[in-house]
Amino acid sequence: MLVTAFTLILMCAPTHAATVLILGDSLSAGYGMSEDQGWVQLLRNELPQNNIVNGSVSGETTAGGLRRLPNLLESSQPDLVVIELGGNDGLRGFPPNQLKLNLTKIIEISTAHGAKVLLTEIMVPPNYGPRYSKSFTQTYHQLAEEYNIKLIPFFMQKIATDTNLMQRDGIHPNEQAQASITQWMLPWITQELSD
Template sequence: MSRLLSLMLLFFMSFGLKAQTLLVLGDSLSAGYQMSIEQSWPSLLPSELANHNLEVNVVNGSISGDTTGNGLSRLPSLLEQHQPDYVLVELGANDGLRGFPPNVITNNLKNIIAMSEDSGAEVALMQIQVPPNYGKKYTQVFADIYPALATEYQVPLLPFFLEQVIVKPEWMMQDGLHPKPEAQPWIAQFVAEKLAPYLTK
């Protein structure tokens, strides 16, 4: 009898749980640059979110070299294919490194947020920074894009994980821009901690 009750309880618990789907729309910082995709932090994120009692399927829609414009052009097919509950936007670094005008970056990100929300997904935005050698004015204007959009669209703004990775040379590749595989578990833990409060339990 107790075995039957246990099986029934397990059935109803399983029936009531629905794994959420998170789409990570990013660039080389999320795509697993020069490593296997299994080593990248988005691949490690589900197990870290499980530590927060969250069952989340993570779709890594990141491509190295992508700009906000590239991400915007790929987004419709990603939304149609995966129908995510959440979209985490990690884009803009390549725009900044190429000195794209801030208004172009802003408009692309606005369209990404609006398109994701129109599909029924909730959006989280990751803060991106560019190196200071691009000039104080451009660096500041670029950085200000993200909190302004987070406020305008009332979406969560996650801290830029690279800020805490780049201070550890052993975690960075020789180009000084990309984290090594050794840094990926920490990044996954960091993103999970910052993202978990905004995901439905």
């Protein structure tokens, strides 16, 4: 109820039409469902006055997102870049320092292009070991602090433990989870656009 009320207050605040680029992987690309069922499309429905560009690709790593970023920035000219990348880096066991280097470049290129940046926290499954898991997630907190950007808590934390909200692979959220993801992301994005 509080989140909904907060969201309504933010949505009523005067804002200009803005372009938001979602730079993500399968969690934002709507893997396993039609595009109009994914949370990014639901976000478009919530923010019809803004241009929401989904630059997400299933299987994407931070390195892949970094390679695609310049063209996405040029074509969309975003006011805000929401970075939802790193899950595939973690699943492949890539070292956290490589993750940090790629995310650092993504942040710097986005801000140099004149866009604000929101970073989404990513966590890896606990079976990767506590040392790797902690180091991996801390990377996002370090970057948020170093670049003074807001860090969105990982939207899959509660969803991943609910089998009713997950696809059979146990990795991807299903159609029923998409509205929850949208409501999780919406106030962060709306607040950033209104600042």
